[in-house]
Amino acid sequence: MSPRQAAHYFSPAPQVPSRPRVVELEFGGRRFQFLTDRGVFSYRGVDRGTRLLLEALEVGPEDEVLDLGCGYGVVGIVAASLAVRGRAVLVDINPRAVELARENARRCGVLNVEVLQGDLYEPVAGRTFDVIATNPPIRAGRAVVRAMVEVAPAHLKPGGSFYLVARTAQGAKTLGRLVAEVFGEAEEVERGGGYRVYRGTRRVRGV
Numbered sequence: 001m002s003p004r005q006a007a008h009y010f011s012p013a014p015q016v017p018s019r020p021r022v023v024e025l026e027f028g029g030r031r032f033q034f035l036t037d038r039g040v041f042s043y044r045g046v047d048r049g050t051r052l053l054l055e056a057l058e059v060g061p062e063d064e065v066l067d068l069g070c071g072y073g074v075v076g077i078v079a080a081s082l083a084v085r086g087r088a089v090l091v092d093i094n095p096r097a098v099e100l101a102r103e104n105a106r107r108c109g110v111l112n113v114e115v116l117q118g119d120l121y122e123p124v125a126g127r128t129f130d131v132i133a134t135n136p137p138i139r140a141g142r143a144v145v146r147a148m149v150e151v152a153p154a155h156l157k158p159g160g161s162f163y164l165v166a167r168t169a170q171g172a173k174t175l176g177r178l179v180a181e182v183f184g185e186a187e188e189v190e191r192g193g194g195y196r197v198y199r200g201t202r203r204v205r206g207v
Contacts, residue, residue: 075133
């Protein structure tokens with residue numbers, strides 16, 4: 001993805017012309033097909049960071065999951081397929097991404113999915129989750145990424161987990177320290193391909 005393309009995928013109004021394509025992902029013994037398009041993150045295929053994040057996620061069958069900055073819906077749709085009696089909520093500021101995520105949930109036959117357009121946590125105000133997962137838009141700026149981490153505990157149930165993946169060369173260790181600062185501790189739960197996945201857990205009161 002060129003710098004110009006990367007600059008606008010985290011945008012309420014992507015300007016590049018549409019050029020849809022289909023990409024595939026094999027995960028957990030299942031093959032998923034996703035419709036992608038220009039103006040959304042990693043439209044040529046599922047990136048290494050997202051794959052590593054999926055490997056790190058622990059999702060129970062009744063969990064409520066938030067995919068923050070969902071793009072065309074890979075993490076949230078796969079998580080929903082694991083939370084068979086739960087639900088995944090997918091949020092993105094980019095209307096093209098939101099439209100794709102809705103279409104991809106239908107394509108994959110994953111019905112326990114809700115896709116919302118909006119900025120960060122605004123569309124899920126007052127709601128809490130067992131799992132929050134994000135592959136944050138680093139190029140959107142430090143303030144955006146900090147807000148994704150700092151506001152997360154308010155949207156987690158006690159004992160709930162926040163997962164973040166980042167490229168080591170783009171400040172993953174710094175983000176890991178931020179997760180530790182916000183949650184009191186950060187676990188590096190996966191590492192590979194130049195990426196790291198950190199988990200922060202909202203502590204249960206009195207523990």
